Amino acid sequence: MLNIEKLQASVDDKPILNGLDLKVNAGEVHAIMGPNGSGKSTLAHILAGREGYKVSGGTASFEGEDLLALAPEERARRGLFLALQYPVELPGVNNMVFLKTALNAVRAARGKPLLDAVGFMKLVRERLGLVQMDERFLKRNVNAGFSGGEKKRNEILQMAVLEPKLAILDETDSGLDIDALRVVADGVNALRSPERAMIVVTHYQRLLDYIQPDFVHVLAGGRIVRSGDRTLALELEEKGYGWLEQEDAA
């Protein structure tokens, strides 16, 4: 589904990714871990098409198509979704209008009929339950005045409504207390399916207790320095990132 080869990227001439390789197949959940500044969020943003990054080498393809050549909205319509670490507040933009506009844009691109208000409400009511959100959230402006936990739940709600093929969760656990974390993780787990792949970017192994990955990769210095199964995350928890960096240097 996603195939990244030797990806190199920089911000303001500062190299962040230095030849990153990653392959993700349908149904797989990959965790990407790494110390602060290792390039985890940069990778997530580059895949979603955020401006401000310069890709200087390598390729990234999504279902055989050159991902990096597509506008952000085209990537979303093809089934890529990024849950942001810091969801953006949109004052004056109603959450329901936002969700419906996004869903219908995605449905139109996939050749599905557009949903009217009734059809949309039916779908969104069902998905609200996944993240234990109240219908009142729909009447508010997007993320405006939301607590940290509410913002993260709103991200997962969007994911549940848009039904992406590949979801990238960027530090979805940051700023969440244990109860909020559980709600968010339950929502994500409910969306796991054989057709859907996920990349979970996280600094801490804590989230991986709730969202259990099939593969764990460690990103350091802009490359993946170690890949393994779940036990790698536990090993990191015990030994810290320093252990790998030392090994890498040796």
Next chain:
Amino acid sequence: MNTPAAESLQHYGDVLTRIQPQLTGAGQPWLAQHRREAAASLQQLGFPQRRQEAWRYTSVDRLLQHAFIPAGAGQPEIDLNAFLLPQLDAHRAVFVNGRFVAGLSSLEALPAGVTVGSLKQQIERNPIVPAKWLGQAAGAPQHAFSALNTAAIDDGLIIHVPQGQKLERLIEVLHLTTAPTDAVMSQSRNLLLLEAGAQATLVERFASPDAALYFNNNLSEIILQDDAELEHVWLQEESPAAFHLHSLFINQQARSRYRNTGFALGGTWSRTELNIDFLGAAAAAELDGLYVAGDQQLTDAHIDIRHSVPGCQSHTNYKGLLHGRGRAVFDGRIEVKANAGKTDAHLHNANLLLSRNAEVDTKPQLEIYADDVKCSHGTTVGQLDPAQLFYLRSRGIAATEARRLLCLGFAGEIIDRCGIAALRESIEAAVAARLEQAAINVEAE
């Protein structure tokens, strides 16, 4: 050789002389005196020049290139249905080219004692209220356009709500201007008097059935006596070639409340002047406005609030969306006089520039001569936030649509201030349509 300004003075002086015999109120010396004095001050004042502070960013050169003439007495054919808002239940007064049109108005259900309709008719039938109040709030003309309006007082809107009367149903006033052949000048003179404890809601809309060139020079005087309350919403959607000026003079007595929510969308040149005078303690004014301007458009909002008595509140919040080569001027001034303690006055202006060629000149001013007051003012000029744009696009929403949603979100704060649901939707649609025309997709790249 004469300058354009001197030629214009000559032209409008001639026009005034020519139309005097046709104007209403023959044998009413008070009215003749108003007109005579105003005609004299037109010549004394001359047309505004850029060196005058209140006109520094707003040139009248383009307006003076045309020799506008008063519309003929003939009634143009108007399809009113094109202007009616579904679900807006209202007492309706319709003016075409500044003249009241009874046949298009529906005022039959007005409660006894309440007057809504034609100033001209009122002057002819019972001039007590106009004779007492015309010119009271406006005072001596401050510029040539108020002088021109006053020198030709003839028709316009009159609203008179007697003491204690609370009008449940709203009043809708349509000011339609059309001039298929000549460049006409329409000059509504409006007088609103809400006596002590009276309440009303007024929706004023300015529009045209065509894309005609005309000059709509309106002057409104609004008198709110003790404890009176007026909610005033206006929507300016003049023709794309139109010049529009609306000077409002609001006198507020003790504990009166005035809410003005305005939307300036149309015209090639438009200016709204809101003059609030607090004359009685503990009165309050809330002024909210949105202006949208693109290619070939200059929009100007002038706000002048004078706190002359203690304990009054004024809250002003104006927002602007500028696209293409659109230009806007915001000039907001709050004056707190020495005896106006416990004043609570805030003024804010925020602008979103959607293209490199759009321009705004914004000038908030605060002059405080009293102690123990709470006052603030601020102004911002910015562009759409790339992080917000990315967020929307990352959810599959096209860049154009993302910009539209953000612009409407920005405007939404003001649109939501309009308390009339049926009107709010049509305002939102009107703003959205302007943004669509604006091709904001190209400009913002």
